Amino acid sequence: MPPRPRRRSVWLNLLLPGCGLIHAGRDRAGVAYAAAFVASAQIALLGWLVAPAAIPLRLTLAAGAAAIVIYSAAQRALWRGAS
Numbered sequence: 001m002p003p004r005p006r007r008r009s010v011w012l013n014l015l016l017p018g019c020g021l022i023h024a025g026r027d028r029a030g031v032a033y034a035a036a037f038v039a040s041a042q043i044a045l046l047g048w049l050v051a052p053a054a055i056p057l058r059l060t061l062a063a064g065a066a067a068i069v070i071y072s073a074a075q076r077a078l079w080r081g082a083s
Contacts, residue, residue: 009078017074026081033074040066 006024013020018034021027040063047060 013074013078017071020078021074021081024078024081026077029077033070033077037067037070037074040064040070 009020009024011020012023016034017037018030018032021030021033023030043055043063044060044067047055047057047063052060
């Protein structure tokens, strides 16, 4: 399989963490990062915008923090795999 263009992988990973890893050929890591990011971001957005009375503030903040950590970890994983 020929190597994929690096620039496209970076842009895809910035758009959705893990998508660039999938494009670069690291499917399992990419799917894991994407699923974890989407799940935590969804909980954070639900607690902040959709149902703030039903979802505790601590859970909303924890999910938001997890989404930020997962986003940065996916970016770092893409850059580490390039070297």
